[in-house]
Amino acid sequence: MTDLTALNALYATMPPVAAMQIRARDFDGERLQLHAPLAANLNDKGCAFGGSLVSVMTLAGWGRVVLGLDAAGIKADVYVADSQVRYLAPLFEDLLANARLAPEEDWGAVLHRFRERGRSRVLVEAIITDVSGKTVATLNARYALLRSG
Amino acid sequence: MTDLTALNALYATMPPVAAMQIRARDFDGERLQLHAPLAANLNDKGCAFGGSLVSVMTLAGWGRVVLGLDAAGIKADVYVADSQVRYLAPLFEDLLANARLAPEEDWGAVLHRFRERGRSRVLVEAIITDVSGKTVATLNARYALLRSG
Numbered sequence: 521m522t523d524l525t526a527l528n529a530l531y532a533t534m535p536p537v538a539a540m541q542i543r544a545r546d547f548d549g550e551r552l553q554l555h556a557p558l559a560a561n562l563n564d565k566g567c568a569f570g571g572s573l574v575s576v577m578t579l580a581g582w583g584r585v586v587l588g589l590d591a592a593g594i595k596a597d598v599y600v601a602d603s604q605v606r607y608l609a610p611l612f613e614d615l616l617a618n619a620r621l622a623p624e625e626d627w628g629a630v631l632h633r634f635r636e637r638g639r640s641r642v643l644v645e646a647i648i649t650d651v652s653g654k655t656v657a658t659l660n661a662r663y664a665l666l667r668s669g
Numbered sequence: 670m671t672d673l674t675a676l677n678a679l680y681a682t683m684p685p686v687a688a689m690q691i692r693a694r695d696f697d698g699e700r701l702q703l704h705a706p707l708a709a710n711l712n713d714k715g716c717a718f719g720g721s722l723v724s725v726m727t728l729a730g731w732g733r734v735v736l737g738l739d740a741a742g743i744k745a746d747v748y749v750a751d752s753q754v755r756y757l758a759p760l761f762e763d764l765l766a767n768a769r770l771a772p773e774e775d776w777g778a779v780l781h782r783f784r785e786r787g788r789s790r791v792l793v794e795a796i797i798t799d800v801s802g803k804t805v806a807t808l809n810a811r812y813a814l815l816r817s818g
Contacts (some may be wrong), residue, residue, distance in 0.1 A: 534712050536721045539688030563683050570731075570749040571724025572685045578720050601717040606751045635806065 527583055540572055542579055547647040557616040567610040569586075573648055574605050575578070577659035581618035581644035585663050588621070592631055596665040601641065605662035611648065613654045619646035630665070636666040676732055683727055689721055691764075701733040705764040716759040722797055723754050726808035729768035730793035732779065734812050737770070743778055743815040748791065760805045768795035771809070779814070786802035787816040 524544045531537045541560040544551040551664065554576055561572035578600055585598050621627055622643035634640035641662055648657040673693045680693065682687045691707045695702040703725055710721035727749055734747050770776055771792035783789035788809055797806040 530713055534718055535708070536685075536689050536710050536724075539709075540685050540720075542759070559684070560688075562683050564679055565746060569683055569685050569724075571689075571727050574723050574752075574754075575685075575718075575720025578723070580718075597714060599759070602755045604724075604751070604753050605723075606713070607749050610748070632733070659713050 527587065530586075531579065531583070534577070535578060536539055540575060541577055544583055551620045551635055552580055552587060552616045554580045554583070554615075554617045555610035556618075558612070558614050560605045561615060564611070567612050569616055572609070572615060573607065573657045574603075574659065576615045576617045577605070577619065577648060577657065578603065578661065580617040580646045581659065581661050581663065583646055584619040584621065585642055585665070589632055589665070590629065594631065594634060595633060595668050596640075597668050599664045599666065601662045607656075608648075608658070608660045609654065609656045611650060613650055615648055616650075617645055617646050617648045621645075633668075634665050640665045676736065679735075680728065680732070682758045685724070686728060689724060690714050691725055693696045694730055696736055698771045700767050701729055701736060703729045703732065703764075703766045703768075707761070707763050710764060714759070715762050717764055719756055721764060722756065722760070722806045723752075725764045725766045725799060726754070726768065726795035727752065727810065729766040729795045730808065730810050731812065733768040733770065733793055733795075734814070735793055737776065738814070740790075743780065743783060744817050745783060745789075746817050748813045748815065750810055750811040750813045755807045756805075757807070758799075758803065761797060762799055764792055766798075768793055772796075772810065783803065783814050789814045 542556040563569040646659040691705040712718040797809040
């Protein structure tokens with residue numbers, strides 16, 4: 521799954537993700553960018569629903585890990601294990617999330633643990649920014665990698 | 670909004686919430702219970718999507734605060750401010766979330782702050798359990814209350 525088409529095909533199999541119209545837009549090898557239209561993600565106040573903000577960020581982090589594993593030639597099931605979310609400002613625009621491995625994370629060590637034990641953990645951070653570049657929500661999450669099947 | 674019909678009408682105005690088919694089921698004055706069918710909330714592995722789990726818990730907490738404010742005769746906009754989420758086990762059943770004020774929270778003080786300053790904060794906790802009663806996900810969240818308009 522080195523291309524976003526395959527990742528988007530995977531996202532599209534998940535009914536809530538399809539309903540929120542979440543799509544991967546760009547991956548530069550480090551940062552994965554996801555987009556979702558505001559119209560499909562409104563709350564009662566006409567801005568983005570908090571559950572949609574966290575869904576987009578959680579899915580961006582998940583996709584980032586999936587793409588990294590694919591690049592390493594590893595097949596694993598990826599589950600979110602825990603997360604901390606901060607909602608900093610209401611968002612009245614489309615949702616644009618960027619996810620990357622946490623700066624303190626050692627990807628080589630993550631892969632090494634997985635190859636040794638068949639399971640591993642990885643820290644990811646994601647943010648949602650508005651068109652001016654202001655951060656409106658952040659997520660710090662741990663994902664569990666488990667041998668498939 | 671002392672009845673769940675009105676709360677569900679409010680939920681139904683939010684497109685992502687309608688898509689995830691999240692509905693309030695019961696409120697005993699302390700705990701608000703929400704339900705969402707698994708079929709509308711599947712991930713790629715046939716269990717509940719992490720974003721749906723956190724959406725249901727976030728919305729349960731939000732609804733709990735809204736119902737509490739209504740009982741106190743207070744009109745306020747309620748926003749989730751931050752949250753910590755733990756995903757403990759995959760869920761292969763419908764999503765059933767229960768939310769209540771955090772045990773250490775002083776609701777009287779929350780309302781007093783709001784009446785004095787036009788803004789306040791409240792701590793809420795929510796859990797999702799499976800049919801055997803096992804907890805599969807937890808959320809601890811802070812909600813901001815702001816004077817409407």
